[in-house]
Amino acid sequence: MLNGKIAVVTGASRGIGRSIAASLAREGAEVIVNYISSEQKANEVVQTIKAAGGKAAAVQCNISDPVQSKDFYANIIKDYGTIDILVNNAGITKDNLIMKMTEEDFMDVIQTNLAGTFYGIKQVSRMMLKKRSGRIINIASVVGVLGNIGQANYAASKAGIIGLTKATAKELASRGITVNAVAPGFIETDMTDAVSESMREKLMEDIPMRKLGGTEDIAETVVFLASDKAKYITGQVICVDGGMAM
Ligand SMILES: NC(=O)c1ccc[n+]([C@@H]2O[C@H](COP(=O)([O-])OP(=O)(O)OC[C@H]3O[C@@H](n4cnc5c(N)ncnc54)[C@H](OP(=O)(O)O)[C@@H]3O)[C@@H](O)[C@H]2O)c1
Structure with a gap:
């Protein structure tokens, strides 16, 4: 389905x-x-992908740094000739109640999640515009749609990603480039391991399907958006969240 495509996943x-x-x-x-x-x-x-017969390479970059980000994308375009699919997935949390949240923690989360996504889009868009094709998929969060106590910085960054997705989709649509966001709900990863048991129980009450999602639930949605099957879908936010946001 994606043979010959070059994909970057942050x-x-x-x-x-x-x-x-x-x-x-x-x-x-x-x-x-x-x-x-x-x-x-x-x-x-990379080894797991190669063992399954696929192609991959690991590349270090702090995507929240505009200088590093510029070099990262320029080097990939130089080495591979193009980028067909960009998945802006890298993200962090620094949770606290607003009154206790430091300015630094607020800005760190905005810088990585929102500015990092912007830098990636900026670096690939010229090349995608020239070749009149490309797929950009931004990983937002249901928290960017609904808000969440203790996550003002994170919610703002993810709501920002949703606005960024829509604006970029409008700018690039006429050149055959689609830009969409996937908004995961509560997915089992290191990020959610950090959530306390009491918070976990409370969160479960907010999930109509009463269970956490798996990383594959998000991955399969991304594969669909990256594929030709989704060629007429742009500017959308797809919540993959067991029904949390509806
Ligand atoms: N898990 C959930 O329930 C959930 C829900 C909604 C949205 N999301 C979103 O989904 C995405 C992935 O979440 P996750 O749970 O898989 O997170 P995770 O397990 O904490 O992994 C985060 C990943 O981002 C990388 N990263 C962090 N800062 C970076 C930076 N400045 N530059 C480059 N890479 C950086 C980390 O690299 P290192 O390993 O090198 O540190 C790691 O690969 C995030 O955007 C998150 O906000 C997650």
Whole structure:
């Protein structure tokens, strides 16, 4: 389905990004597995993909740094000739109640989640515009749709990604480029491992399906959006959340 396509997945050393990278590779894409510090884990993702007959390479970059981001994308375009699919997945949380949240923690989350996504889009859009094709998939969150106590920075960053997705979709639509967001609900990863048991129980009450999602639920949605089957879908936010946002 994605044979010959070059895909970049940011934050693919763990969790949802890892699953997205594996699923895109399974469909035939050659995947650049980005990470910031987990070199060994990123290499393991690459080895797993290769063992299954796929193609992948691990590339370190702090996507929240505009200078590093510029070099990262320029080097990939130079080495691989193009980028067909960009999945802006890397993200962090620094939760606290607003009154206790430091300005630094607010800005760090905005810088990584929102500005990092913007930098990626900016670096690939010229090349995608020239070749009149491309897929950009941004990983938002149901928290960006609904808000959440203790996550003002994260909710703002993810709501920002939704606005960014729609604006970019409008700008690039006439050149055959689609831009969509996937908004995961509560998915089992390192990020949600950090949530306390009491918070977990409370969250479960908000999930109509009464269970957490798996990383593959997000990955399969991304594969669909990256595929030709989704060629007429742009500017959308697809919530994959067991019914949390409806
Ligand atoms: N898990 C959920 O329930 C859930 C729900 C809604 C949305 N999401 C979103 O889904 C995405 C993935 O979440 P996850 O749960 O899989 O997270 P995770 O397990 O914590 O993994 C985060 C990934 O992002 C990478 N990363 C963090 N900062 C980076 C930076 N500045 N530059 C490059 N890579 C960076 C990490 O790399 P290292 O391994 O090198 O640190 C890691 O690969 C995030 O955008 C998150 O907000 C998750």
